[in-house]
Amino acid sequence: MTGPLLRIEGLTKRFHSGGGLFSRERAMIAVRDVSLEIARGEVLGVVGESGCGKSTLARLILRLIEATNGRIVFDGTELTALPASALRAMRKRMAMVFQDPYSSLDPRFTLARVLAEPFRVQSRAMPPDAVAAMLAAVGLPETLATSYPHQLSGGQRQRVGIARALALRPDFVVLDEPTASLDVSIQAQIIALLADLRDKMGLTYLFISHDLGLVRYFCDRIVVMYLGSVVEVLPDTKAAPRHPYTDALMRSGFAPDPARRREIAPLGGEIPSPFALPAGCAFTTRCAFASDRCRSERPVLSQDPAHPVACFHPL
């Protein structure tokens, strides 16, 4: 069992809107030509602003939406070529934790039913004490089994979401901003829980977030996306940014330590409409280093395996 657990090649998703009686059809590229590898046991972070395509990328990888182009290879099996029934069977090896813990649980399901669902849809017998064990694994009391989601706090619901994702002991879990809707104090608990479960179960994570600080704390490698494209892959959490966008992202964060508090550098310029991307680098409208070449030619991700960056003027 060597090689990456997951490899994606040239993944592209184009969305169409309009085209009815009353509007002209427009196309936007949500994810453009993304290639990545995730090693077994790795935590790969994906950061970017809202609308940069990171959640779309997550759904493409799990084939919750179909890609326009590209290949996804999971542990030697090409997901993009799998027929529906084989894909459904494959789903027990991959799972997803969703951003919004309020809508990710059916309001009419008790927690016991929520946690039994993975077994049920995969036609697997559920061990009699499984619900209690799953609740315990995410730090919830067994007595909650008969509760409904509305009786739980956001943090508790997200724990249920995690327990459901891990019910069938998957190898690979996509975490789509699992802490973005939670209070800061709860965020830390959830991240600690996710780290603990990864160690215990040998999981591989794709961790999506807009919080670069959080990603730097939790992930091994970090993919930076801007308007659907990967602009940089940071090989480790301490690597200095080479793309001006990553640099700007890092410098626009707030430092909690007042002694280290400094001038923050908000990004200027406008984000271009995803329906009308510039011909060259998508970041030119906001970049201090943009040259004529940047405006006319699109930089591709360099093949430098140590630290790939898609920029003509890397830092």
Add this chain to the structure above:
Amino acid sequence: MSAWPAPMRALRWPVGGIAGAWLILIVAAALFAPVLSPYAYDAQALKEAYGSASAAHWLGTDEFGRDLLTRLMYGARTSLSVSATAISLSVACGMVLGAAAAWFGGRFDRAVTVVVDLTWSFPEILIALILVAIIGPGTTGTMIAIAVAYLAQFTRLTRAQIMTLKGETFVEAARSLGAGNTYILLRHLLPNAFAPVLVAAMLATGDAIILEATLGFFGLGAQPPVPSWGGMMSAGSALVFKAPWIIIFPGLAVAATVLAINLYGDALIAELDIRSKLRGAG
């Protein structure tokens, strides 16, 4: 949240309780009419015709001397059973159509939507009249006519519900676990769409009682001598000045029952907290 189901909790509202009590009374009267009623509904006593309220006939008698209270109870039987059966039929078909339209989308959805919007733009009474004219008068004809007249409403409401629910994260979560279409539709979408449809069905039953009475008034409903509230009012309309009770009591029965359904429905909507969801019904 209390342990009582919402329909019981709605009875604790002052207005909901009174309305609910009236409905229970009317349903009981309809169900047990043969046991409770003092006379047979077609027992004529021409000597006692046009009698006003008395100890023997609490609500008086009609032009054939038949006991009005008895006929009112049997009339409740006709009105309630026709309306409730028609609406049940309408809900069942509407849920299947609406769910299928929302689920499959594409051309099927567009076809259903066009037909629904078309029928939606006609008053229910017009649709019902045309259908009764085609099928022929009688209880079966009225039942089918009422069912079709309200079909658009339930199709539309169910479709709107399923469309909204389809985008919920828990549906995506089920899919990510490997759930198939049938499972998602039956376990997640339809159960969540059910409560608003049920309340809309209840409110529509009130309208259906009026529609049934209207068809009965035109002589298109239950055929004599079987009593219906609409038919009784029709007979009484010619005798408004001679024996006003013949038209007044069935009229009051229709008004009170429809009002009670609406008031109880309001309490139920408040208890279930689904006011916003019902907007899909227009």
